[in-house]
Amino acid sequence: MEVDQLQRSFLEYSRLLFHEGFLDGQFSQLQLLQDESNPDFVLEVVSLFFEDSERLLNDLTIALDQQNVDFKKLDAHVHQFKGSSSSIGAQRVKNVCIAFRNLCDEQNAEGCLRCLQQVKQEYLLVKTKLEALLRLEQQIVAAGGAIPMLNEFC
């Protein structure tokens, strides 16, 4: 594939993700941070995010699986997840986390369970999309091109 074709695909896909709210300006910030000294920065951070998220989701599942749900602990986990997802720009995941926290405050176990499902879903979605985007990126780099940036979403 031609570099500019790859780049166009990349841009289009980025725009879509931003429009649909999967990603927000924070992701652009990450892209901005990537430079010659750290060419794989975005990939590195996104990978860290995936790892951490899986751990957190696991903890959340376990926490909600208890007889007596510890809502404080649950809230702490959700808070953490909210922090990391917002740092990476995973907007929809972050929004579900906000809702999740409210449910924790209300000590609504059922609501929390549903929310957990929702957050898992959103996470998987953004994960798939980010992976696709990063694959495109790698292809561009491999083809010798520069990674284009969507300025309007910074």
Place this chain on the structure above:
Amino acid sequence: MDLGVKPVSFTSSSASWKSADGVPDQFPAGLRVLVVDDDPTCLRILEKMLKNCLYEVTTCNRAEVALKFLRDNKNGYDIVISDVHMPDMDGFKLLEHVGLEMDLPVIMMSADDSKNVVMKGVTHGACDYLIKPVRMEALKNIWQHVVRKKKHEWKEKDFEQSGSVDEVERQHKPPEDVDYSSSANEGNWKNSKKRKDEEDEAEERDDSSTLKKPRVVWSVELHQQFVTAVNQLGIDKAVPKKILELMNVPGLTRENVASHLQKYRLYLRRLSGVSQHQNGLGSSFMGPPDAPFGPMSSLSGVDLQALAASGQLPPQSLATIQAAALGRAATKSAIPVPLIDQRNIFSFENPKLRFLDGQQQQNNNSKQVSLLHGIPTNMDSKQLATLHQSAQSFGSMNMHVHSQASQSNSLLTQMVQPPSRAQILNEINGSHALNLPSSAGQPVLSQAVPNAVLGQNGIENVRRPAFTSVSQPSTVVDFSRSQSTEFPENSFSLVSNSGISNLTSKLQDEVNSEMKASRGFVPNYDVFNDINQNRTQDWRLQDVRSTFEAQQHSNGRGSLDVSSSVLIQQQFSSNQKSGQNRIPPVRKAAFSVADGLGNTSNIGQQLSSSLVDNPSRIKAERLPDMGFQNGLFSEHFGQEDLMTAILKQQQGGMEPIENEFGFDGYHLDNLPV
């Protein structure tokens, strides 16, 4: 490289601020940032962002690790950024620690933007609060916090040196407020104290004319006049100008009064903190932050000082003793206490001594009123009464002291001192009655005083005046004078009346005869017990003196006891001051001195118990075996006051030690983590 900022402000950390290419607009490149966040994603992102700002970044994902980094490399960082929610330690707690121990600007951050959390950050002293996700722009400007802080500190020091009392006082306030508002722990206290000490120190320097102005010696009379004026105006309304007018002392400047007032206030605060639970005395004196001072009053330094103060112990002798005691300690221990802390301690303490001196003066004038107006007078009468009562028999006194000591360890540290001090002076001056030793109150007073004094930098001139005013203890005066730090005298309050009397009598003998530390004296168990219990350092000397005189006839004991006890006390006080590291060596020195004396172990135990214990534990705890003492002493670092006092006294010969000890006490003690 020219950072374009006041170089002065950045001496410590500016060195690391090297612009990438020496161009001014590269500032603040090289800013050393420590980032703490348990979220690996955020941590990585922050790291990259900060690096892009040309900062030097260190990351860690655990608060404890962060603290370790900070402690290992005291000046290695300019600013700390920390997450609020962390599994191993609350971010606010880390914030407090950093503020107290390293006094670095700390930025909190969190995905939580709720107002109460942000408010918490503010109240805990965070210089900024960032909401996650953190953007590059927010991080770009964090250098402003470093500059601001440095500028503030630099400015404070500048003010202090210029003797601008108002400013200093103002500056004094904020740190106090901030520190006190933090979650209570010694660390907080320490930090605030540190700042106050710095300020005090600067003030004292002014007063003592080390730099520019001729020193104003706050004699007992002068202090008394000061206190009278303050009381007339009301402690809250007492402003330097009015005080000056009321005092009507030619040659006294408003700045002198202002700085003295500042110290006085600190002293009062300290007293109220201590006295709160103890006697019901005004409890306005010992402030909570004076915790380190409180313990300081525990023995050794105090006794010596008390003796010195009482004039029984020639300054030179005392200094010698102390020097000997400290010398040993110094050589043995490797106390890594920053000098600055010491200074702070001393300066902090010194003002207190002054006050006590003033108090004494009053008493000497046969005014059995609590000199310190803030100080509850009931203590005076009580103490006097007790003193008199116990004067009857040494034995009864001892018991009396013990019981009293146990009851009111805190009392001792409290204001009671001034009245007792007066008592002591009276005694010394004339009556030889065992007023001092008998009442537990006396020790209390002395303790309070010494603590204050001890805390103060030896530079304090105040102490000297107090002693000088006492006609009898001319030696005391000399002693204080000889001490550039002026500190020690006050700290040697006679803690335990009964014990002290024995001790003082002995000590007095010793002192008068220029006893050296090497003299072997049979330690007086009672004395030590009392001392331990009372922990009134400042007034001990006075108690000692009076008791000594009274005792001389009754006891017939040689000065051995006194000297040994003095030595030991010195040792202990130095231990206390030097902080944990030093304590063991110091103690050994003390013990070795006392060696040969049958009672060494007892003394050591007593001393160590006193040193180690907090006032509450002062009850004549006898350590079963001296071996404990090391451990005990090390706990006792809070006894900085003692140490500083002692150190100060020895200033002449103990310069290095002084530095060593003075700071340690506070520093180590206040490390809660």
